[in-house]
Amino acid sequence: MPDAFHQKTRYDAILIGAGPTGIAAAYEFKNAGIKYLHLESGRLAQTIFNYPKNVHLFSHRCYLQIGNVHFPGKPHEAPAREEYLDYLGKVVSQQGLKVQLHSAVVELVPGNLNHCVRYRKKDGTITEVYSQNVIFAGGGYYKPRLLGIPGEDMPHVHHYFRTDLPVKNKKVLVVGGRNSAIEASTTLAGQKAEVLLSYRGSRLPRSKIKPWILTPFDEARKSGFIRIHYRTFLRSIKKKQVILRLDETEDIAIDTDVIFLLTGYGPDYSLLKTASVPFHKRTQRPLFNSKTLETKIPGIFLCGTLILTWKGKKASIENTLEHGKIILSNLR
Structure with missing residues (x-):
């Protein structure tokens, strides 16, 4: 047997x-x-x-x-x-x-x-x-890499990019500086959103961003559809406002309607x-x-x-x- x-x-x-x-x-x-x-x-x-x-x-x-x-x-x-x-x-x-x-x-x-x-x-x-x-x-x-800040779990905060949200004429904050964040910013600008990109570095890591993603982003930025705050870290999130820390010294209050935290995954x-x-x-x-x-x-x-x-x-x-x-x- x-x-x-x-x-x-x-x-x-x-x-x-x-x-x-x-x-x-x-x-x-x-x-x-x-x-x-x-x-x-x-x-x-x-x-x-x-x-x-x-x-x-x-x-x-x-x-x-x-x-x-x-x-x-x-x-x-x-x-x-x-x-x-x-x-x-x-x-x-x-x-x-x-x-x-x-x-x-x-x-x-x-x-x-x-x-x-x-x-x-x-x-x-x-x-x-x-x-x-x-x-x-x-x-x-x-799973997304959480920032561990107050307000990160609020309903208008998203860790994955979406194209189905009503963002026209809305103030949208994108946090990140690689391919996903750059492409999301360009897409949002095309949807007539007011886009602000927050990035911790003093300049974008352009060599690590795909050229076909970077080119339309640059065009949208030069046309004024995307603004960038360099050397900034997100400190806290409220319903209609976020606090960004600039250069580890100054806090800036920014009005926002929608937030995308595209800061990496694990x-x-x-x-x-x-x-x-x-x-x-x-x-x-x-x-x-x-x-x-x-x-x-x-x-x-x-x-x-x-x-x-x-x-x-x-x-x-x-x-x-x-x-x-x-x-x-x-x-x-």
């Missing part, structure tokens, strides 16, 4: 997360003949789906292509959200990649021979599966922590091998934008699409 070990539902690999990195990894696994299970808590490419309508990616099509699946359009132009979602869906359908959507992993229990993954299906049932290899293909944009580490994956004491980031992408627990791997800034690379999708190949060559 088979023992309990052989009666368990086992896979060569369990892949968690169906964003671009997860889909690219699944593409590699399938072509290598790996028996894998692919789980996603939401819909396909949920983070991309959450982008504002018609917003453009920060990378060109030629850098976003997965395997040999052609990405239609001009290769050296950035695709819009809708185009990228269509492309990712095309990769999954054409390549026959199987993804269990709306299947949220609720627990990871490491083991000596196999790791146990428990996930909740859409109907609420819990399923238990096993594998020597568990791959977290999560993104680095799961990953969700909860599953890794409950699985006792070791973390760096100072940075509070999980420890992993930068060459194999394996954590300190054998067979548990990390990939996606959540690890790029730790490796000294920019956290963009184009820099994650080879992670699946790296992990494939190091599976147990």
Whole structure:
């Protein structure tokens, strides 16, 4: 009679997360003949789906292509959200990649021979599966980096950009200075909002902003549709006013109707922590091998934008699409 070990539902690999990195990894696994299970808590490419309508990616099509699946359009132009979602869906359908959507992993229990993954299906049932290899293909944009200031949780304050708000002739404050904040400011100016950008530096990090985002921003700023307050930090938020600290010495009261705090995002580490994956004491980031992408627990791997800034690379999708190949060559 088979023992309990052989009666368990086992896979060569369990892949968690169906964003671009997860889909690219699944593409590699399938072509290598790996028996894998692919789980996603939401819909396909949920983070991309959450982008504002018609917003453009920060990378060109030629850098976003997965395997040999052609990405239609001009290769050296950035695709819009809708185009990228269509492309990712095309990769999954054409390549026959199987993804269990709306299947949220609720627990990871490491083991000596196999790791146990428990996930909740859409109907609420819990399923238990096993594998020597568990791959977290999560993104680095799961939750916003909070400023920890009074009023940050007020209803007119948003940590993710939206294009569906009535901002015409409204005073809108955008906090940040990278691609998201710059593009949001330009879009808001196009919606006839009175835009003020607050940035902590003495000048924008222009070399780190995509040219196709920076050019229309500069045009809107020169036309007077966007104002910038450099060397400012947001101190507090009220219903119709904010307090900005200038040069660490002077407080400025600014009237505002809508606020976008586009100051960065971070990953969700909860599953890794409950699985006792070791973390760096100072940075509070999980420890992993930068060459194999394996954590300190054998067979548990990390990939996606959540690890790029730790490796000294920019956290963009184009820099994650080879992670699946790296992990494939190091599976147990």
